[in-house]
Amino acid sequence: MKLRNQYKIRRSPKRSVFAITAAGAAAAALSIAGLGFHTANAQAPRLMAPPVSADGTLSFADLVERVSPAVVSILVEREVETPRIPDGLEQFFNFRFGDPGERTPDNFDDGVRRMEAQGSGFFIDNDGHIVTNNHVVADADEVRVRLSNGDEVSAEVIGLDPLTDLAVLKVEPPRNQSFVEFADDVNLRVGDFVLAVGNPYGLNGTVTSGIVSAIGGQNRENQYLDFIQIDAPINRGNSGGPTFDLKGRVVGVNTAIYSPTGGSVGIGFAIPARVAKDTVAQLIANGSVTRGWLGIQLQEVTTEIAAAIGLKESGGVLVADVIDNTPAQRAGLMDGDVILGVAGEDVETSNELSRRVASFPPGEKISLKIHRDGKVRNLDVTLGQRDDDQTASAEDVPSNDDDSLAADLGLRVSELNDAMRQQFRVPDNVDGVMVTGVRPGSPAQEAGLQPGVVILQVDGEDVASGNDLRSKIQNAKRSDKDAVLLRMQFGANRQFGALSLDTE
Template sequence: MNRLLKQINIGAVSVFMMFSMFAHAAELPDFTKLVEKASPAVVNISTEQMVMTKTAAEGNNPQLGPNSQELNEFFRHFFGQQPFNGGNGGESQAPKERERSSLGSGFIISPDGYILTNNHVIDGADVIHVRLNDRREYTAKVIGTDSRTDLALLKIDAKDLPTVKMGDSDKLKAGQWVLAIGSPFGFDYTVTAGVVSATGRNLPSDNYVPFIQTDVAINPGNSGGPLFDLDGEVVGINSQIYTRSGGFMGVSFAIPSKVAMSVVDQLKANGKVSRAWLGVLIQDVNSDLAESFGLKRPHGALISRVMPDSPAKKAGLKSGDIILAFDGNKINHSGELPYIVGQMKSGDKVDVEVFRDGKDKTIALSLESRPDNQKTLEQKKQDENRLGMVVADVPAELAKRLDIEGGVIVKQVIGGTASRNGLAQGDVITMLNGQAIKGAEDFSEIAKKIPNDRSVPMRVIRDGYPMFIPFKITK
């Protein structure tokens, strides 16, 4: 009897566990209908960018002696091809252009061919190709871009296209199911799903976007693709991941649809985005700063500098003021302020609540358009450094080993020109446009005088081997 009861109990437990599993499975969402309906409006985006390279046949160069094969290996590493033509007595062939493709995603927002994607997907592209779900291909033109929100609006010449339905990202809550469709690593129309991890995330490099954080698997090629809610509406544009490995690690970020559509409206109308400007540099308020200023708790945006001739300056805001509220919006973290200001228009009149000298104070001001000469530090650095790289004086020990005087070492390749011309971190530049490089300051001065769209010679040392390369800055 006891044995029979034990078997009955075990059977009951098994039935209960199976029932629980089926009940749990029944609660999980079925994405199949959503994917079938939404996929036709998702597109694959590839780009072409022209770069300079050298080509030549395999073989040793008799003019270089027995070590020419090692140099050829160096050139293969540097350019991807051989620099010398052994079949023609070692004469190097003329530089020619080579196409480099990048891959991303996007989605159609109107039947007449408007497409939304990330700015970084198409940045620097000479040609943009759009492939639809039915394998039709089009060449797209850029209507406008906004680097601050990393958005780009494209247009293809087509009609009656399938479109997505835009949703309200403000209604998203942590824990909701969301789904992404894109082309990670070139695998078209890959579907990944997860939940909203948090909303309103402020990233250090993107103050104008309150990101949606999810655990949806996002990888290279997903950029610019849509993030759907369970109603099949686009609530975000997949843009970034947090990673230490270079691949997905469970933390991804999407641009909210509300932000995206605000940008789209301006890009359609003007081809660019205009934002209100306050004219302050700010920092977060930690517990120590809060105590030193007499705040009961750490919150608000501490003004570290007020720009001259700015709306903030004209209204009487001061360095050391802590902005607690802006136009009725409470400021908990400093990163919330740029987004709030950026959503407003020039001429808007707002009240700013600040904490000054231990007391709350309300200041009225009128916002203005951001002047063209007001750029981020990163933009200024890239504008001043037209070659797209960060350089420094060559360390004495390295200079002695290379038997050189002066020169600069490439500390970082920012992108653009330096990247297109094949430069890499660790390269040593000793001559540019026929002028010897004495150091970093000398390099910057010479670089300013290089003309656009014309190749100039640059002498580079990599892995101990010197060589000249044609260096061209393209507008």
Template structure:
């Protein structure tokens, strides 16, 4: 078997385009290039910081003492995995996908090898850090994912084969174990909740496979959601992190780990000062459970939720946008057994406030399956408490894509001037025209004008309006009457429950706008 590096495209499933820049997750686990490495040197401008009056926050004269203290516990992680030709990793030359050279080389290989598929070994490099002198090492899941061999290399050059204890793809964390004859240097966890925007941090890792490197910067932002998973809560830092830094630690000035470097936003794959680290308070609970059980068990409520927008907040009687709006409930879920209903807004979970939609999945996930929890909810303008027994999270179902067909004729329908919509009752003809089953209830949208406020909310012909506020609707005239009344009121916001392809979601239509 031959060994050849995998091109970056082999990890393309972890690549998300963000405008003209790019978000790299797997890219931080550096894959050595085949021919050459373009070295890009970027000058970093001096920062003029305003003294806030806190003496211990002034810029240190040197980070040397901190670096000397923590770097012995930061390791390089190398891993290998077997790949077939279809992965594109069999090429000893890193030709771009679709290049004519790629086809040429494939023809050459088929002539030489008869066109048979061969297995090759792809190498990946990343970083990690020792959290226990007994040899426990934390890194990113994407650094060692699907690996057959993992090696941890200490700063003094000592290499240890590493055993995989457990992984958690949802938070992109992995725990390794090496066996050493003596206690290894380790670093302690810090409290990421105390990391403030503007605090100094130090990142340590293995950029581009060069070996242990130290960079410094500040915490640029907190609680970043980069849409990589249901538990996104990243620290944003401007300390330079690059490909190969994945899994390395971010330290506070006392040498405690406050984050695990995981992702960057970049137009080129190199650092532009926007990096993301998993906060230590999230990581250490996951790592502790991986160490104890080898896997993660998470709580499950069984609801689909939406963000409460300002218009929705006005329409449902909240003084500000907050909480998580329940759109759908799994009939066999703990939420259904607890009598939670679509339209309820979850404001708190076991006393912890739910300020944004994404707060609720984290709170539920951290609850022990089988435990009792209290939900503070808003229902029909009134707050109440609901008790629920938390279930165990199962693998998620794949969500259906929105491929609705706008074609079809459901009849003339009824015009609503306020909504700029042609609406129709769910007659057999309408159900056939829009492929709606007999269980679907409500009023179907037949057509929309260009300036319809429903267009601004993403609605289209074939969507079914099931409810306006707290009232179920079955006739177009009901919707027209409620819309006209809302427009004349002091709260001209119409909250609708809409069904698309069998899935419900709430929208808020601002009729005044």
């Protein structure tokens, strides 16, 4: 196997509930027309009606016969480090490789052994490109592909993208090798039938059916994906296999299951084709993926924050912090701005904004629609490219405290000193007041305050001391404000929070 590019892969720790044990991430390139299944040099047939047999009963058999030849098994070998077991103790630890007492260079040598793994994949064109999961082939020493007829061929890894868990392989395809295409115009609805085809537990060509259970669940690992939830059973080895609609189009790639046991419990996840289309195209063209980057920390706009900054309703994304020397700073984006739209399309959430920005290549100039100082304006920014290279527990505040902050808002603060800076790792250039106590269920807790947080500003004005903070809050109350906008810092992160002044 040849690796066209070298990648530094970080493995996510295993989760007991959300197991990356079955399947892939996002779906892929190429135009969609018709059935989604082709042989080389064949024309795309028209879309088909849902599969119905001659006697009128529902059957997937014809559909499976058309699409399953494009689905393959991915066979992977990689070297993994193993604990060194002292001679004679293998049986005691029930930890043995190969035949009893045998330690060959292929299976055990100086604490390293070869591990075999299997996944699924599928042809997407007649050039021999195969889509599978990044987690299936990452760090592999050898990758082979078992075709639907049982033949095995060596595969080259064209590119990997850990953020979408996508990988593209390439083989020398047999003559007239079947392939499938990805839908970019599909309008999936909850309740639609889907089929999953793959290689669970090494059982080649296994087909399971189910429905779309939910759409739009957030990815647990990053901000670039939204899952399609399906109840078609998927298990270990389904990773990278396709999810088909009843027209034979690939609408997703099976990527993960929700399981307390590691086996299917009917809750599986697939990445929609629209997310992966550009990703796969970039992997094929460049061997890697580049994404546009602003350089800001994001925060949702809650109803309370909207009231504090004068927005008529919640929505958009609050800029919690603009990072120095980034495209956002160079374009004039400011802390406290609310981004309402990107390149002419409205955005409602941080995930939506991140995906929208990431869909543009570095160097592209885009327009941001922002809210600042009660006005809506447009700001042009040239996107850059990201360089990939203590929690304190809340303390109760006595309810009989005569401090108005504690009594009304559930908040106790103190001047910053060297001991606090060291304990909570507050940089020397950060000025404000330190939160030392928060009463559970209080407005302070609802605003996101906790011991160790430094309050930097109130309604855009710097806070120099506890008395200064109290004064600014009292002035806001006299102005009949329902909430004030706090700028705060915890560790290295800055964000905003709306502190409600309604204590009734």
